[in-house]
Amino acid sequence: MRLSALSIERPVLATVATLLLMLFGVLSFSRLPVREYPDITFPIVSVLTVYPSADAQLVETDITSVLEDALSGVEGLRTLRSTSREGLSTIGLEFALSRNLDAAANDVRDRVARVQHLLPQGIEAPLVMKEDSESDGIMWLAVISDRHSELDITDFAQRQLKDRLAPLPGVSSVVLDGERRYAMRIWLDPDRLASRLLTVQDVEDALRTQNVSMPTGRIESTQREFSVRMGGGLERPEQFNQLILAYRDGYPVRLQDVGLAEIAAEDERKLVRVNGKPAIGLGIMKQSKANTLETARAVKRTLPSLEALLPEGMQLVTAFDSSIYIERSLHEVYEAVALSVILVVLVVFLFLRSARATLIPTVAIPGSILGTFVLMQATGSSINTITLLGFVLAIGLVVDDAIVVVENVYRRIEQGLSPTEAALEGSREIGFAVISTTLTLAAVFFPIIFLPGIVGRLFSELGIAVAGSVLLSGFIALTLTPAMCARLLSRTVVAGSPSAGSALDSSAWLQWLTRRYRAALETALQWPSSVLLAALASLAVSGLLLWVLPSELAPLEDTGWFAIHVNTPEGSTLDYTDRYAKDTERTATRIPEMDSYYTVVARGWRPTQVTRAVTWVTLKDWSDRDRVQREIVEEVKPALSAIPGASVFALNPPPFNQEDSKTPVQLVVRGPAYDVLDKIMTQVRHDTVNHPALVNIESDLDLNKPELRVDINRDKAADLGIPVETIGRTLEVFLGGRKASMFMREGKEYPVIIQTQPHHRGTKSDIDRLHVRGTQGDLIPLSNLVSLSETVAPKQLNHYEKLRAATISAGVGPGSTLSQSVESLEQIIRTHLPPGASISYAGETKEFKESSGNLHFTFVLALLVVYLILAAQFESFRHPITVLVSVPPALAGALLALLLFRGTLNIYSEIGLMILIGLVTKNAILIVEFANQLRQDGRPTQVAIVEAAALRLRPIIMTTMSTILAALPLAMATGAGAAGRWHIGLVVINGLMLSTLLTLFLVPLIYTMLAELRWRGPVRQVKETDRPEVVALKPTQS
Incomplete structure (x- = not known):
């Protein structure tokens, strides 16, 4: 290719181009924001209006309905929900991800101001906040003291601490909990x-x-003036x-x-304790679009200066910090990236047996990865666990193109060409295949731009990371790699020394494997029925498992903390609820892995709900405990459910930092009247008692x-x-x-x-x-x-999209998944649904339903895009079919692994399936492209495909092993965020292994069938005279 020839002719130019990519990549990396996930938090604006002493029905008719009518047409509105309870109207507006939070808040303020004259007298001015009013803080500080009264502590926290924390970047507000003003x-x-x-x-x-x-005025004289104030x-x-x-x-x-x-x-109807000690809490509420990690870091940087202000005998402690999990999760992924680099370089060295030769494909790793940071900065992406997972996989991919080029140059040198001639001829011969595989893998992520919501945002940044890396690796493989081959490779490096015949000698076993593969392929071409049956079986297994496997939004992560909720009957006093909260604290102290706990009795905001309490239990560091969070929560659930007189249950944090403390299963029933909704809720609660897939069934509608x-x-x-x-x-x-x-x-x-x-x-x-x-x-x-x-x-009256509504929520039962629980609850509700009533989804259930449909569409669209791109590259509508037959075995391998290891279909495993499309087609493209070249040289179809498959066996094994080893740290993940990484690693490794095994036989067979079109039986035996010499790599020394 001209680009490769230019690079070989001008190696300094090729080197400088790569160095510039790396330089600007380092600069971009230093400027990229770091967070746990891409920005997948929907902009949320809350409107709170206090109407002292008004009951829920009066609040609903006089305030909530008036404001809802004014707010329902705001641009970009995704969901409109409201709650009317005694003395308070709360309206939550959730906007599309693309909506600017500040602009949305300004639009909401304008609309509220237009109808404020319609609201009753005696209310407090509506408060518009850029946060979810029902969310829990990302971080809770607590002030404790044995020497100061709670009044003095509250006053100090209000005057000295709150005002210093509120202006920090990302902080929406700082709320006091358990305060005694x-x-x-x-x-x-x-x-x-x-x-x-x-x-x-x-x-x-x-x-x-x-x-x-x-003030009463002023006294003026000819020379002086006094203001007068009546004291x-x-x-x-x-x-x-x-x-x-x-x-x-x-x-x-x-x-x-x-x-x-x-x-x-002023108010004593709220209690806060830290590890059993009375305290005053300071909750850090972040803006709904703010970066949790950066906000928490800003707070932590301020803590030393706050501690210096504390009076003697007063102590400021961090009672709860959700950012610890984010820090550890990112650290774990950084370690996975480093380990992947080591493993990939090692496998390349074991095949090439030369440090100089290993250096050539290794350079593609920093060149392509660092260069991608420039693209990420240009597109507004961030460094997060999802993009880092993409880089872990990309490490195995970015060396693939370079390996293919190096291997082909190796082969040409073995045939007697000089290094320069071999670099020119080898890059020319393999250039089209490199372009094809690079564009195919990048094309997998093209349909992502059509995805809305959380999944689209997650996939888009992952796509930018992987596709950008692969495209740059293709560029490096066609520029710097040929130039380095011409300078670093020689006949001595390729031939090696006679003494290098150790157990690690890759030549002997590659020669043996190539011979065995050729013989097996010839047999398969003679009797293709077994191969076709295996292919059809993989397709059937894939389709079956896609229906059978349980699905959920995301796997349960070990975040290092969980919450215990207490709901006492309506009419309960603060002391009654506190007794149950202390029971949960005693349960928490009996957990060996417990590090600390933070309890709030009487939750809510003006007025507080004295029938609600929550205890956040923070576990010891992941390295200091043997059990994962899920096992700990499952152990305490029986003890909590056995507590009589209240509903007490433990909840794991929702996925993707969703600001919602409710259970994962949430279905909203909308109806014409509250008494109709109440009847439905009563019937549903009765039918869900002892249901194996549903636990902790709750309804937010209580008319009694x-x-x-x-x-x-x-x-x-x-x-x-x-x-x-x-x-x-x-x-x-x-x-x-x-x-x-x-x-x-x-x-x-x-x-x-x-x-x-x-x-x-x-x-x-x-x-x-x-x-x-x-x-x-x-x-x-x-x-x-x-x-x-x-x-x-009524305790409270709820609206969903302006209609009267009731939300029934539940936890996922032991051994069940979110999809099974949602389906079970929806079926039960529909049996009691009268005319005029409807079902909607909320919270995690809503995101799960939306993501499932979107991902199925995107998967099909990705296959279509890849097919069309391959058709354009091959100038044929048949050859893409040959390439895409490698996809069903990959799906079968991945889905079988999920079934055997009790995995689920979730966003992470589906990300892995999407990536597999691009990964497995790379091997098929190598075979098909070289077979086409041989056929253009006059070789018969059968001879061409056998020779192409045999000659490409070595690079296929090398690239497959590099990708598998790059994903190995994911499949072996432990600690913070391990569940998501494990699903991706499991899918990629097993899908790639099975697909590679079947592709080596299935692709040649389909290629032959489509080429002949009138195939009637066994393919002609390839004669010994038609068999080209296959030269394996010889051991070398650097």
Whole structure:
């Protein structure tokens, strides 16, 4: 080829071109972002609106529905979900991967602002956040102390720590968990209020009118000016206790006469513990499109400066860190890359038996890999576990083209040509095959550009890494490799020394193997039925296993941590839930591999859900334990499920860092009314009891939350001149507390909250103690105006795509896979689905369903693209068929390995199957291309194909072994992220082995059949006189 001839003529030019690739590759590598996966996190924007004291139904109609109507048309919207519960509306908007997060958030803010005037008065302004409001933090810090109160710890964390962490890159917000914020709590005694003819409203009015600090103007003279501020604000509890509320019989009635003012926590309905010790947690919430690894690293760099701020006796610890797994997983893949390089270089040396000859194909590794980093930077890719896995496989591929060239030059030197002549002739002869194999492998990844969603993003960066490496290796094989062959190879290097006849001598066994292969091939061509049966069997096995093998989105990884969730019945108290949370902590401490745990009791955001708790259990380092995470979780599940009175279960982290703490099986049922949905959920829960494929079945629809309903006698209230608002405020103070004003403490404002004392609001009869003032000034017992009745109300009301919905979720049962569990649950739901109701998918289930259909389409499209490219290269529509017959054996080998070793069809194994298409066609192309050349020289078809197969046996073995050894570290993977690597390695190695074995016989047979077209029986025996001499490599010394 002209390119090869130019490189041989000008070796410095070829060398400089490769060195420039490597130089710019190093520069690009230093600029590439490092993360666990490609950017596969969908942009998520959340809208939170607080409506104090409103029930779920009021929140749904007055806030959620109004905002949903405004937001449903936002550009790039993928999913719209909402939850309405007491006092809070939460709307989650998930956008397409291509949507810019900042632009999406701005669009959401604009649409919310347009309809804000339609929202009811008394709400807090809607809060738009660039994160999933339901997500758990990527990292949790905790402040613990035996010497400081929780109030002091919270205040320090709020003032000194939170404000320093929030501006860090990638951090969306920092939330405090278990916080005890300062508040001036005014505890009122209803009986003492009534004895002094005072009401709750009187106390609130006094606080609002007397606890005031405000600017009043300025005083100006001819030379000076003073601003005037009235300092009437109260700051200390004793000042509040001395506050005069009214005068009775000429004596002042002070606050301390009817209650008590003290500094206490604003809210105590949340608990946090680290290894059993009370703590205040700081959760690092990342932006939905931010890099988890870079965000965590930024936080860790800040920790020393934060620790220096801590008062004596206060300690800042890392309670939970999800980035540790990412760091270790990347480290493991880096080690796999290094080991692959060593193994590939070793196998090349064992075949070539010369350091100088081994150097030639070895140069292709850094040249092509480093050069690919330039392409990755140009396309916005990153260094991650997926692209690194691609490089592990590419290491075996990038030397293939160089090996083929070197082997062909070897053969020409053995035939008596000079090194320069051999390099020219050898590269010319093999150049078309190199181009064909390179383009074919690169073409496998072309259909990926049509893939949407997570799979498309995963495959695209992998495709860029592998295809880029292979294309550059083809360029190096046609430029630098011939130039180096002409300079480094010689008859001495090829012939070697007579003394090099050790046990590692590759010539003897290659000669023996070539002879045996030729004889076997001739027999197969005479009696092709056995080969055809084997091919048909591989095709049938592939089709059968594709249906039989279980499938899932991704295999369960050992991430080094898992979560234990506690759900107590609705109406449970904080103390009741905490008792169960402590049970889970005791279970965690009995795990030998446990390193630490972090517990949060009462999850959620304004208001907290006191019936929910979670314990994150961090395991010891992977090198310090013998059991994997899956085995540990399976061991604790029986102990957790045996806990009576609550739903307690352990969950492994979802794949690909999906910000979702729910179980993997999630199906959404949409219907016309909540009572219809509730009936469906009840029937489904009944039918799934003891189902082997489903565990921990939960529904987010609960219409039976215990509630006390207050009915107001409006006619009587109107007759007495008592506004309904006054009754509502009195009840609010009695039951939940009401913010009356603010007070200053160390330069910062905190709320003043009035509420009746706890022992005066423990039963329904305590409402008899409350009074309101009538128009005549007399006190009216509140019990005369209201009546209480026990009832039930919705805990929360959910929408999916604006329709009323209920999500039923479940875990995958022992011995089952995600596909089996989803199919089982969907079948059960459909048996109870009435007209007008429908099923959708959510969470991991949704990604699994979408990825399965997309991958099947892409696999077929890849085969079609490869066929068309081969047809264009061979100028024939028949020869591509010959090449592609090597694919079914590869699939059969890979799928059989998954079946035997209990693997699954998942994104990783399907990535391996896609790569196999390109890998196995390389060997077939070598045989077909050389056979075509021999036929052009006048050789009969049978003679040409036998000679081509025999002469290409050596490079086929070398390239196959280099690829298998490159993938070997993946198949032997352990530690963080090993499951995904194991699936790819298993698929590639076994598929390549079986395909190579059958390809050596099947390709010549199909080639002969298609060439003759009228084949009627046994092919003519190849005579000894037609058999060309095959010269094997002789041992050499460098």
